[in-house]
Amino acid sequence: MNPIIPFYKRAPRHLKGTGFSADAYSHGILSHFDPDVIVTSRSWSRSVEFGEHRQVVEIEKLLTQLQSKGSSEYGLGLFHILPHFIDKELKFVRRAPLMFNQPKPSRKHRLFYSALFGQPPSGTMADAWKSCGHVFGIKSVSCTANDYLRFLDPQNHFIRRLTTLYQGTMRRIQWEDSYCAFVLDPDSTQDIIDYINLRALGWHIIPVIGAAFNSDSENFHQLKNEINHIHKPMRFFKEMYRHVKLIRSHSINSNVFQSVVDCICGDPEIAPKVVIHDFVPRYYDSACIAYDKTERGEFYSQKKTLSITPEPMGGDELLRIAALFPKFVDQEDYQSWDGRVANEVAIRNYSRNQMTSEVIPPNLDGLGVWFAGPRSESRVADSGIVIMPNRHDRDASIQLPNATHVIRTRLALKDWQIEKGPHTDITIKAYEQLEGRWGVMRSIMKEGVVKLLSSLEKKKAIATDKAQIELTRHLGGQTFRNQASSILHDLLEKGVLRLGHHVTCTVCSYDNWVALAGLAEKIECERCLSTFTLPVASKDSVRLAYRSTGPFAMDNYAQGMYSSLLTYNFFNQNMDYPTTAMFNLLMENMKTDVKLEVDVALLVREGRFRDRGHSIVLTECKTGRPFEAKDVNRMKLLGNLYPDAILVFSSLKRKLEDSEKRRIRSLVDYFDRKRSVRTGFIMILTGNELYTHDRPPHCWEGTPLMAKYKGFYGFEEVARATREIYLA
Numbered sequence: 004m005n006p007i008i009p010f011y012k013r014a015p016r017h018l019k020g021t022g023f024s025a026d027a028y029s030h031g032i033l034s035h036f037d038p039d040v041i042v043t044s045r046s047w048s049r050s051v052e053f054g055e056h057r058q059v060v061e062i063e064k065l066l067t068q069l070q071s072k073g074s075s076e077y078g079l080g081l082f083h084i085l086p087h088f089i090d091k092e093l094k095f096v097r098r099a100p101l102m103f104n105q106p107k108p109s110r111k112h113r114l115f116y117s118a119l120f121g122q123p124p125s126g127t128m129a130d131a132w133k134s135c136g137h138v139f140g141i142k143s144v145s146c147t148a149n150d151y152l153r154f155l156d157p158q159n160h161f162i163r164r165l166t167t168l169y170q171g172t173m174r175r176i177q178w179e180d181s182y183c184a185f186v187l188d189p190d191s192t193q194d195i196i197d198y199i200n201l202r203a204l205g206w207h208i209i210p211v212i213g214a215a216f217n218s219d220s221e222n223f224h225q226l227k228n229e230i231n232h233i234h235k236p237m238r239f240f241k242e243m244y245r246h247v248k249l250i251r252s253h254s255i256n257s258n259v260f261q262s263v264v265d266c267i268c269g270d271p272e273i274a275p276k277v278v279i280h281d282f283v284p285r286y287y288d289s290a291c292i293a294y295d296k297t298e299r300g301e302f303y304s305q306k307k308t309l310s311i312t313p314e315p316m317g318g319d320e321l322l323r324i325a326a327l328f329p330k331f332v333d334q335e336d337y338q339s340w341d342g343r344v345a346n347e348v349a350i351r352n353y354s355r356n357q358m359t360s361e362v363i364p365p366n367l368d369g370l371g372v373w374f375a376g377p378r379s380e381s382r383v384a385d386s387g388i389v390i391m392p393n394r395h396d397r398d399a400s401i402q403l404p405n406a407t408h409v410i411r412t413r414l415a416l417k418d419w420q421i422e423k424g425p426h427t428d429i430t431i432k433a434y435e436q437l438e439g440r441w442g443v444m445r446s447i448m449k450e451g452v453v454k455l456l457s458s459l460e461k462k463k464a465i466a467t468d469k470a471q472i473e474l475t476r477h478l479g480g481q482t483f484r485n486q487a488s489s490i491l492h493d494l495l496e497k498g499v500l501r502l503g504h505h506v507t508c509t510v511c512s513y514d515n516w517v518a519l520a521g522l523a524e525k526i527e528c529e530r531c532l533s534t535f536t537l538p539v540a541s542k543d544s545v546r547l548a549y550r551s552t553g554p555f556a557m558d559n560y561a562q563g564m565y566s567s568l569l570t571y572n573f574f575n576q577n578m579d580y581p582t583t584a585m586f587n588l589l590m591e592n593m594k595t596d597v598k599l600e601v602d603v604a605l606l607v608r609e610g611r612f613r614d615r616g617h618s619i620v621l622t623e624c625k626t627g628r629p630f631e632a633k634d635v636n637r638m639k640l641l642g643n644l645y646p647d648a649i650l651v652f653s654s655l656k657r658k659l660e661d662s663e664k665r666r667i668r669s670l671v672d673y674f675d676r677k678r679s680v681r682t683g684f685i686m687i688l689t690g691n692e693l694y695t696h697d698r699p700p701h702c703w704e705g706t707p708l709m710a711k712y713k714g715f716y717g718f719e720e721v722a723r724a725t726r727e728i729y730l731a
Contacts, residue, residue: 004167004302006036006203007196015193017253023288031287035299036203037385039345040077057382069124079329079343081124081166085135087331088168093138102159103139106146112212115189116146118199119210120154121162148189148215152225155209169331171303172205181206181300182233183248184226184277186213186263191254197283198252204286205300207233209247213259218266227273234276250280257281290682293719304329304344313359313403320359322401324348326392348388348401351581354439358431360406361581362606362617363388364413385616410585410604413619416644418594424587430564431586433554436497443572446493450694451477453565453655456499456551457626460558464516464550466505467491491549499555505548509535516550559626566624567603569693570653574607574620577698581608599637602653609717618718619683622651630654635666642674646683649718653688659729668730686722687729699724 009032011025018028033053040058042065053059060077068075092101105123108116124132135141139160146154154161185201185208187194202208209229216222230247237243249267251260260281268274286297305327313320327346352359365383381390381399390399411421437443447453451474458473459465465473474487494500503518508528515529527534538544550556554564567586575582583606590599602624608617621641623634630652638650652667659667671685695702699721700712712724 004170004172004203004205006032006038006200008032008036008038008041009193009196015253017193017283021288028287031289032200034385035286035289035292035297036200037299039382039384039389039391042077077343079332081162082131083332084165084168088165089138100140102156103136103141103161104144104154104159105141105161106151106154107143108146108151112148112189114192115195115210116151118195119151119163120146121164121166123162148212150221150225151212152209152222152229155225155229169304169329171306172300181296182209182245183207183250184209184211184230185250185252186211186216186255186260187252188213188254191252194252194254200286201284203299204297205302211263213255213263216263216266218269223266226267227270230273230276244276246276246278248278248280250283253283293717304331313354313357320357320403322350322403323398324390324401325398326390328392344391346390346392346399347384347386348390349581350387350403352440357439358406358434358584360403360409360583361575362583362608363404363409364606364617406583407585409583410588410606413606414588414590414604414645418592419644420591420593422589422591423585424589424600426562426564426587427585429554429557429562430567433564434568436499436553437568438497440572440576442497443568444576444696446490446497446499447565448569448572448694448696449478449490450655450690451487452490452494453626456555456565459500459549459551460556462516462550462556464503464505464514464548467502467547467549470549495549498552500549501552503548503550505546507538507541507544508533509538509544516548563602563624563626566626566653566655566693567622569655570603570622570624570651570688571605573653573688573693574605577692577696577702579698582606597640599640601641607718619645619648620651621645621648622653625652625654625656627656629660630663630666632666635670639670639673642670642683648683649686649722650683651686651688653693655690655693657690659687659689664730671726671730684719684722685726686718687725689729692725703728 008029010029014023014025014028018025023031038057040060041053042060042062044062065075065077069080106116106120108120123129144154181204183201183206185198187198187210189195189210189212198208198210209226211222211226233245233247235245237245249264251257264279267277284295284297285291286295292298307327309324311322311324313322315321324346328344350359350361352361363383365385381388383389388401390401392399407423407427414421434443437446447456454477455465455470455474470491471484471487474490475481475484478487491500495502501518503516504522506515506517506522506526507513508515508526508531510533511528511531513528513530515526517526522537524537525534526537557564571582571584571586574580575584585604586602588601588604590601591597601621603620603622605620605622606617607620621638623630623638625634634652638652642648642650650670667685667687674683674685692699692702697704703712712720
């Protein structure tokens with residue numbers, strides 16, 4: 004389903020008072036729908052910028068190809084679908100014949116009817132369509148403004164419906180109703196554009212001609228039947244019913260719209276099933292998309308999940324992906340598939356030992372996504388990597404850039420230098436040692452495990468039996484004894500802990516830790532440096548003990564590594580959002596020598612696989628220490644540098660101190676006063692969200708907040724809830 008993007012020389016009348024210029028309006032629609040190929044009309048201005056990552060095709064070229072061949076070099080059309088339709092639906096004699104009533108409108112409102120029902124092919128393909136008409140039994144039936152809705156009967160087939168037969172539609176917000184009766188003026192080009200674009204969002208649109216609508220018209224009875232058909236329980240919320248939104252277009256005045264409302268609400272059978280929306284959804288305004296529920300839907304022919312093992316290529320990763328084509332066409336009929344189909348690739352990393360750039364921003368200078376192998380058109384879109392494969396029998400190869408390079412490029416600012424910090428590589432090493440996101444979840448997403456490991460800092464050791472007792476107590480008592488044993492075994496297997504012996508020095512009574520392989524008859528004491536004989540006679544002098552190793556042996560909660568890893572895990576695992584991460588990022592202003600440190604910088608796409616765009620998340624992580632004034636001031640400066648960034652205060656404590664609340668609350672108030680220039684917000688995470696497998700609000704089970712914030716929520720709702728919880 005393709006949108007129409009109008010470009011005006013001057014702002015249309017309906018934008019008056021919105022603050023949107025003509026150019027901002029058009030580019031807002033362009034950014035929202037993010038098309039792979041743009042087809043320009045005859046009147047388009049060559050000064051308009053569409054972005055270098057999109058193909059631009061003139062409409063004359065497509066029309067010439069359509070009239071001569073029935074299809075163009077771009078996309079798939081009616082004559083690609085018909086052979087498959089004939090083979091599946093008309094191969095055998097049907098008990099109930101298919102209904103093919105193609106509306107034959109008068110000259111009046113012809114543009115509106117073409118947008119609604121489609122238009123028969125012209126030129127050399129007109130004869131081919133007539134031949135199809137004899138095969139299908141297509142009837143050309145007159146159509147007027149009083150009865151056109153009867154052609155939208157689900158059993159009826161017409162040209163536009165044929166082109167969408169094998170096309171799936173998925174709304175990005177599944178639980179929101181997308182059924183709409185759109186009251187419009189059929190002679191208004193702007194209303195027709197809005198109708199087409201709302202349909203391109205994935206909405207189920209019923210166009211209503213306001214001037215011709217009354218309770219005696221056939222359209223009223225057709226609309227009534229459609230409303231009754233739609234009014235059914237929702238799939239996952241059986242106590243809630245679907246409703247139809249009644250929306251007024253820009254060209255319909257309030258009197259005409261009120262007459263339609265009175266007509267529908269005057270019928271007691273359908274009045275409770277309709278909700279009045281006296282405005283057109285602002286799909287051109289990114290700030291209103293969530294409020295107006297105009298998230299772009301997804302139209303697809305086929306979906307497939309592939310398990311791919313990346314191949315190392317320098318400092319990057321190489322992915323080989325098999326091209327995907329619609330099932331309703333024979334790929335071998337086409338030697339070249341350039342521009343006909345697009346494969347949108349969403350990447351999730353479930354590997355055990357490496358971090359991947361799951362989110363790659365489009366259109367960034369200095370940022371490259373390389374497409375190796377056979378040459379094919381490709382780009383990085385808001386929703387992910389898009390490939391237009393040119394061969395059905397060859398794989399596409401994608402070289403993903405390093406996550407550190409992606410973050411540094413995305414956050415690049417004039418006069419600021421961004422580098423890796425001293426703990427960047429060691430944190431990644433710890434992540435790989437834990438075997439990725441699943442290892443973080445199994446091994447350290449327990450408060451007791453973090454406390455146990457922190458007690459082993461600076462080469463300290465603990466007896467195995469004591470470690471078992473301590474971890475069991477931290478986990479909640481004897482019922483968790485088996486779980487404690489499993490966790491200790493897992494940490495031992497991953498090399499987080501090493502097994503050795505506690506050997507008591509016979510000179511100074513110091514407990515030395517000796518690795519299993521290093522146990523010998525003569526032992527040198529770490530404290531007094533005396534050499535003593537292994538005291539085998541005393542069973543209490545030689546006993547098994549654990550000691551942490553590598554990055555987990557560092558002091559101060561492994562230099563804050565646990566908080567950083569669990570914060571990353573919250574977005575990537577708990578929220579299940581595609582994430583690109585960089586730990587311990589350092590920023591330095593080359594003019595003023597101001598230095599900033601970001602514990603974790605993230606690019607996060609809100610939603611599991613198909614949501615568009617991404618958010619910058621900058622975090623200040625703490626383990627047990629409070630957030631001090633210097634931490635809040637640093638986040639204040641970062642918020643001014645990146646107005647759209649989400650600022651996260653993350654702590655392993657379960658609640659904040661009063662002094663911390665005052666500091667963070669003052670920052671919230673400061674940014675609230677700057678809401679006109681800052682779109683980001685502040686989120687607070689504590690051990691309640693980090694030490695759990697569940698995402699909000701399920702991690703608050705047993706509290707009043709669970710009922711208050713019931714449902715699935717995005718960044719802004721979670722941020723609002725956490726501020727209410729921890730700053731109260």
